Amino acid sequence: AQSVTQLDSQVPVFEEAPVELRCNYSSSVSVYLFWYVQYPNQGLQLLLKYLSGSTLVKGINGFEAEFNKSQTSFHLRKPSVHISDTAEYFCAVSNMMDSNYQLIWGAGTKLIIKP
Amino acid sequence: GAGVSQSPSNKVTEKGKDVELRCDPISGHTALYWYRQSLGQGLEFLIYFQGNSAPDKSGLPSDRFSAERTGGSVSTLTIQRTQQEDSAVYLCASSLAGGFSETQYFGPGTRLLVL
Numbered sequence: 001a002q003s004v005t006q007l008d009s010q011v012p013v014f015e016e017a018p019v020e021l022r023c024n025y026s027s028s029v030s031v032y033l034f035w036y037v038q039y040p041n042q043g044l045q046l047l048l049k050y051l052s053g054s055t056l057v058k059g060i061n062g063f064e065a066e067f068n069k070s071q072t073s074f075h076l077r078k079p080s081v082h083i084s085d086t087a088e089y090f091c092a093v094s095n096m097m098d099s100n101y102q103l104i105w106g107a108g109t110k111l112i113i114k115p
Numbered sequence: 116g117a118g119v120s121q122s123p124s125n126k127v128t129e130k131g132k133d134v135e136l137r138c139d140p141i142s143g144h145t146a147l148y149w150y151r152q153s154l155g156q157g158l159e160f161l162i163y164f165q166g167n168s169a170p171d172k173s174g175l176p177s178d179r180f181s182a183e184r185t186g187g188s189v190s191t192l193t194i195q196r197t198q199q200e201d202s203a204v205y206l207c208a209s210s211l212a213g214g215f216s217e218t219q220y221f222g223p224g225t226r227l228l229v230l
Binding site: 004006036042044045046051090092094096100103104105108 | 157158160163213224
C-alpha cells in the first residue's frame with residue numbers, strides 16, 4: 001500500500017532563514033507528487049506538483065520541491081521565509097492504482113515563523 | 116469565479132443524531148471528493164464522484180456514512196447516528212475531470228463536533 005511520511009510535525013524557523021520540509025513516500029508504481037498549503041482559517045490550496053520532466057519543480061510564493069526517485073522523496077524548500085508563510089503544509093501522492101484518483105496524504109507539517 | 120463552498124462551516128450535534136454536510140463544487144467540475152481531517156492527521160479519503168455516480172464507496176468508514184450527488188453538482192454527505200469519533204473537519208474538493216495529475220480545489224471545510 002502507498003503511504004506518505006512527513007517526518008516533522010512542526011518546523012520552527014526564523015524569518016528570512018531557509019527552510020526544508022521533508023516528505024517521503026512509498027509506492028511500487030510511478031507517482032505524481034503534490035504539496036498543498038493550508039493557511040490559518042483558509043482552505044487547502046495547491047503549492048506545486050510534480051508530474052514529469054525536470055525533477056525540480058517551482059511553485060507559488062517562492063517555494064520549490066525536488067523529486068528524488070531513488071530516495072522516494074519530495075522535499076519542499078524555500079531559501080528565505082516570511083511571516084506570511086506560516087501555515088500547515090501537506091505532501092500528497094497520486095495513487096495510480098486507484099480508479100478513484102484519490103490522493104494519499106501525509107500528516108502535515110506546521111511551519112512556524114519566528115520573528 | 117466562485118470556489119468550492121461548504122455548509123455549514125461549523126456543526127455541533129449530540130451523539131446519536133443525524134447530520135448533513137453540503138458541498139457546492141466549482142461550476143463545470145465533474146469530479147468531487149470528500150475527505151475527513153482529524154486533528155494531527157492527514158486527510159482521509161472518503162468518497163469520489165464522477166458526475167452523479169460514485170464508482171467506489173469503500174473509503175466510507177462505516178455504513179452510517181452515505182453521500183450523494185445530484186445534477187452533477189451539489190453533494191451531500193450524511194452521517195447517521197453520529198458518534199464522538201466522527202468529530203473532525205470534513206473537506207470537499209472538486210477537479211475539472213478527475214485524473215491522477217489534476218489539481219483538486221478545496222472548500223473551507225465543515226468542522227463537526229459530536230458531544
